[in-house]
Amino acid sequence: MSGRAPEVVRVATAAPYDVTVGRGLLASVPDLLRRTLPGVRRVALVHPEPLGALADDLAARLGEHDALTVLRLPVPDGEVAKTVTTAERCWTALGAAGFTRSDAVLTLGGGATTDLGGFVAAAWLRGVPVVHVPTTLLAMVDAAVGGKTGVNSAAGKNLVGAFHEPAAVVCDLDLLATLPRAELVAGMAEVVKCGFVADPAVLDLVEADPGAALDPAGDVLAELVVRAVRVKADVVAGDLRERGGDATGHPGREALNYGHTLAHAIERAHDYGVRHGEAVAIGCVFVADLARRAGLLDAAVAERHRTVLAAVGLPTTHDATPFDELLATMRVDKKSRGASLRLVVLHALADPRILADPDEGLLRAAYAATGPAPGEPHEEEAP
Ligand SMILES: NC(=O)c1ccc[n+]([C@@H]2O[C@H](COP(=O)([O-])OP(=O)(O)OC[C@H]3O[C@@H](n4cnc5c(N)ncnc54)[C@H](O)[C@@H]3O)[C@@H](O)[C@H]2O)c1
Numbered sequence: 001m002s003g004r005a006p007e008v009v010r011v012a013t014a015a016p017y018d019v020t021v022g023r024g025l026l027a028s029v030p031d032l033l034r035r036t037l038p039g040v041r042r043v044a045l046v047h048p049e050p051l052g053a054l055a056d057d058l059a060a061r062l063g064e065h066d067a068l069t070v071l072r073l074p075v076p077d078g079e080v081a082k083t084v085t086t087a088e089r090c091w092t093a094l095g096a097a098g099f100t101r102s103d104a105v106l107t108l109g110g111g112a113t114t115d116l117g118g119f120v121a122a123a124w125l126r127g128v129p130v131v132h133v134p135t136t137l138l139a140m141v142d143a144a145v146g147g148k149t150g151v152n153s154a155a156g157k158n159l160v161g162a163f164h165e166p167a168a169v170v171c172d173l174d175l176l177a178t179l180p181r182a183e184l185v186a187g188m189a190e191v192v193k194c195g196f197v198a199d200p201a202v203l204d205l206v207e208a209d210p211g212a213a214l215d216p217a218g219d220v221l222a223e224l225v226v227r228a229v230r231v232k233a234d235v236v237a238g239d240l241r242e243r244g245g246d247a248t249g250h251p252g253r254e255a256l257n258y259g260h261t262l263a264h265a266i267e268r269a270h271d272y273g274v275r276h277g278e279a280v281a282i283g284c285v286f287v288a289d290l291a292r293r294a295g296l297l298d299a300a301v302a303e304r305h306r307t308v309l310a311a312v313g314l315p316t317t318h319d320a321t322p323f324d325e326l327l328a329t330m331r332v333d334k335k336s337r338g339a340s341l342r343l344v345v346l347h348a349l350a351d352p353r354i355l356a357d358p359d360e361g362l363l364r365a366a367y368a369a370t371g372p373a374p375g376e377p378h379e380e381e382a383p
């Protein structure tokens, strides 16, 4: 996409919107806002503190626009900011500024910021428009698209939130140039997830040249972003509110939660101090092994999880957090129904299904198999 025109992916829900993927797109944000939200006079720019210089740049561009004024809402960096306390600080600032329904929220940041800013917009005056400008790979391919917004709480990950679709999403791939390598790698977990649940060509691309897949200036990464956004757009258009699948057995939007039941439990057990993408990678390896043990998934496809995720530098083993602690959290996952634990598994590549109430012995065996390598301390081998 170096010299290519931006790609536009339409999310065809009841209130359709476009996700634009390309380079040098930051400059187009003021125009896009005017076209998409012609009545808006003010924008509240939510961004993490470390992205202050980038936010200055965007605010200046917006300020040049005669009809738009900018209210800056810097928030603490990363997952720790994804709390109702930070959201409340934002609402207080919106109140002080007399922010009305003819104003909009604009987020600039990673998934923690798009989730938080989206939730601030969803709840303020019962919903003001939001536009996302994601700055991490993970937020471009996943968090900024689809309208899930929310915050973490002591009870669990993302348990407080709302569905609130953006009016537009702008993915400027040039912004990835400054993203730390570990964050780029973490984002690749959601890309690979899309490969397993819906678009195996993603896996072929990553396996063919993992280095190229992780080059933020290259065309392979651009292609992967577009493919992952298409997967998300297609799934979300069919089941925005995660009501469930259809007669074919496809689980609808829950498919995008592949690997997330264990991942969210790992994140909570570590007080949200691990990268979401890294936890998702471990969760995918775990659930693939579970499906193999349950006789649902071919061993080669299960093993492919380990190899493709490792090829891009993602972790494929957990740190031996006691499984009982994780299992208790897994049971309060949003996919649970009553006492029933429900996980997304694969029956084959691009064939996601729900596995309800898996045998606990199988769960424990799959968790043990996803543990540290032999020789390292291992929960199940402890005396
Ligand atoms: N709503 C959804 O559908 C959805 C989907 C997937 C993930 N999520 C959520 O997204 C969050 C994870 O998002 P994330 O991985 O983007 O993490 P993040 O938002 O915490 O960002 C990671 C780090 O990268 C820095 N950063 C961001 N952009 C940068 C840039 N261009 N240059 C330099 N540094 C930059 C941030 O300041 C931060 O330190 C989790 O809370 C997860 O639950 C939501």
Ligand SMILES: O=C(O)C(=O)C[C@@H](O)[C@H](O)[C@H](O)COP(=O)(O)O
Pocket (backbone or CB within 6 Å): 142, 146, 148, 157, 158, 190, 253, 254, 256, 257, 258, 260, 334
């Ligand atoms: O968009 C979805 O639906 C997803 O499940 C995408 C996930 O990658 C994302 O982490 C999402 O926030 C998890 O959703 P949750 O409902 O389990 O909080």
Ligand SMILES: [Zn+2]
Pocket (backbone or CB within 6 Å): 142, 190, 260, 276, 280
């Ligand atoms: Zn995720």
